[in-house]
Amino acid sequence: MKTIKILIIISFFFSCNQDENPIEISSYRSNEKVTLFYSAKMETISVISIPINLKIENNSNENQIFRNYNYKYGNKQKGNSVNIFLNNDNKLKRQGFTDIKVIESHENNSYLIRTKHFVDTTKFKSNFFKPYIEKMLRLNQDTLNIGTIAELEIQHKDLIENLIQNDSISLLFLDEESETGFRKELFSAKF
Numbered sequence: 001m002k003t004i005k006i007l008i009i010i011s012f013f014f015s016c017n018q019d020e021n022p023i024e025i026s027s028y029r030s031n032e033k034v035t036l037f038y039s040a041k042m043e044t045i046s047v048i049s050i051p052i053n054l055k056i057e058n059n060s061n062e063n064q065i066f067r068n069y070n071y072k073y074g075n076k077q078k079g080n081s082v083n084i085f086l087n088n089d090n091k092l093k094r095q096g097f098t099d100i101k102v103i104e105s106h107e108n109n110s111y112l113i114r115t116k117h118f119v120d121t122t123k124f125k126s127n128f129f130k131p132y133i134e135k136m137l138r139l140n141q142d143t144l145n146i147g148t149i150a151e152l153e154i155q156h157k158d159l160i161e162n163l164i165q166n167d168s169i170s171l172l173f174l175d176e177e178s179e180t181g182f183r184k185e186l187f188s189a190k191f
Contacts, residue, residue, distance in 0.1 A: 022060035033145035038136045045129040054111040058103040065174040074166025080116035117163045
């Protein structure tokens with residue numbers, strides 16, 4: 001009988017502990033390439049796409065489901081909506097904004113986010129991007145992959161910090177028991 005009481009107390013503690021933080025979100029560096037977008041109208045780089053890896057851990061005893069996500073740009077110039085991809089064994093599958101995304105109980109999913117930061121052309125003049133622009137014009141293309149975040153931080157640390165400083169993502173998880181179907185809290189990660 002004493003053993004049963006101890007097991008009940010332990011399982012109660014374990015279930016309470018999981019309810020406090022059923023979801024954990026962490027971000028980490030991606031080995032994907034940063035992409036520059038050239039605007040012929042502006043004659044400069046107008047958008048920079050930065051890849052960010054996201055890991056979502058489900059610490060609960062139930063599957064967790066999210067649909068909507070919100071990427072918040074921390075810089076003044078903001079950016080376009082992001083693309084998010086499920087990364088399953090280095091195979092990327094695009095996830096639509098309203099697609100149901102399931103993280104199974106005690107599992108984790110890895111995602112790749114591709115941002116689209118607008119460039120502050122007053123802060124980073126055309127001559128800053130001149131070598132990249134010349135290469136794009138020579139190749140007759142409006143996009144150019146220029147290296148990983150780690151590689152760019154060596155040459156353009158100010159640019160990378162300016163773009164992703166205070167960026168964050170929020171995910172709204174579904175809750176079948178609530179009237180609205182959504183939890184009140186958002187789980188988020190800062191970059």
